[in-house]
Amino acid sequence: MGLALIVHGGAGAMARERYDAAREGCREAAVAGWRVLRAGGSALDAVEKAISVLENNPGFNAGTGGVLTTDGRAQLDAGIMDGETLDAGAIAGVERIKNPIQVARRVLASPHVLLIGAGAESFATDSGIALCDPSELVTPAQYARWQRGYGLGDDVNVGDRVDVGAGLGAIDMEAEPGTRNGAYADDEPVHADAHKHGTVGAVAVDARGVVAAGASTGGIAAKHPGRVGDTPIVGAGFYAENGLGGVSSTGHGEDFIRLLLARRALDYIAAGSSAQAAATKAMQLLSRRVGGSGGLILLDGQGRVGYARNSPTMAHAFIVEGMDVPFAGV
Numbered sequence: 001m002g003l004a005l006i007v008h009g010g011a012g013a014m015a016r017e018r019y020d021a022a023r024e025g026c027r028e029a030a031v032a033g034w035r036v037l038r039a040g041g042s043a044l045d046a047v048e049k050a051i052s053v054l055e056n057n058p059g060f061n062a063g064t065g066g067v068l069t070t071d072g073r074a075q076l077d078a079g080i081m082d083g084e085t086l087d088a089g090a091i092a093g094v095e096r097i098k099n100p101i102q103v104a105r106r107v108l109a110s111p112h113v114l115l116i117g118a119g120a121e122s123f124a125t126d127s128g129i130a131l132c133d134p135s136e137l138v139t140p141a142q143y144a145r146w147q148r149g150y151g152l153g154d155d156v157n158v159g160d161r162v163d164v165g166a167g168l169g170a171i172d173m174e175a176e177p178g179t180r181n182g183a184y185a186d187d188e189p190v191h192a193d194a195h196k197h198g199t200v201g202a203v204a205v206d207a208r209g210v211v212a213a214g215a216s217t218g219g220i221a222a223k224h225p226g227r228v229g230d231t232p233i234v235g236a237g238f239y240a241e242n243g244l245g246g247v248s249s250t251g252h253g254e255d256f257i258r259l260l261l262a263r264r265a266l267d268y269i270a271a272g273s274s275a276q277a278a279a280t281k282a283m284q285l286l287s288r289r290v291g292g293s294g295g296l297i298l299l300d301g302q303g304r305v306g307y308a309r310n311s312p313t314m315a316h317a318f319i320v321e322g323m324d325v326p327f328a329g330v
């Protein structure tokens with residue numbers, strides 16, 4: 001069984017000058033998760049690690065740097081799932097948690113699946129995770145965008161400041177999707193849209209063949225307070241089942257919920273599709289059935305990569321057994 005890890009930094013319509021920072025942020029997260037897997041860590045540990053790195057990067061719409069509600073607050077959601085046990089953990093609408101994925105992981109180990117708001121925050125403190133001040137999650141860039149009312153020109157997916165980590169070595173930052181590893185077959189946008197999305201996610205397969213998947217987000221820019229999208233919803237924003245694979249979604253969450261799209265993608269695998277074909281079919285369904293936009297990353301049970309989007313960009317990076325450095329693209 002080969003190790004495999006893939007991450008995404010959100011689907012949307014990223015400005016070209018932000019491509020490098022987005023690829024670098026994803027690459028850094030992939031390297032961090034890969035190190036966990038290479039050290040014998042579990043798929044869950046690798047997903048939690050990779051997503052934590054993305055949450056801590058203020059350039060992505062998750063953790064620090066998430067988009068704000070109409071009344072100017074960061075309300076974060078996250079979820080994670082173990083493909084072996086089908087245990088899942090998620091939290092939604094939290095305002096004082098720096099790394100929501102870490103709390104979701106603890107919910108996974110509890111009798112519950114989904115905790116919201118103040119209850120999720122008290123669960124975090126009970127589990128030994130300190131709360132932060134809500135203002136620590138709000139970056140100057142997001143605050144400025146919120147003040148301007150999130151105009152159409154705003155890229156709410158990847159912001160201006162991206163911390164670049166050490167990494168494993170050079171990769172071809174100019175390579176376009178479709179040029180490496182045969183992972184992308186027909187991932188050209190089904191339709192381009194003007195929406196901007198965010199969210200981060202990861203899927204991993206470990207040495208025991210266990211699959212894990214997770215996602216974390218600030219949601220949709222200028223969302224109604226209390227609005228929850230697909231990211232913390234099992235089967236919509238993420239899903240993992242050993243043998244079939246794992247999925248992490250990004251895009252307009254309401255549409256992913258309507259179709260339970262993460263699980264739907266794995267159903268295509270169960271019906272005989274390849275990893276890439278399953279990802280593509282899921283995105284085609286999203287376009288055709290509800291006119292939704294976004295993207296998803298997928299690993300099948302053997303760690304083969306699938307990737308598809310119907311929005312103009314989706315920052316991502318993956319590394320599988322046999323590769324020396326991650327491939328990163330938008």
Ligand code: ASP
Binds near residue numbers: 199254
């Ligand atoms: N799916 C997320 C949500 O609807 C947002 C995103 O992926 O950009 O909350």
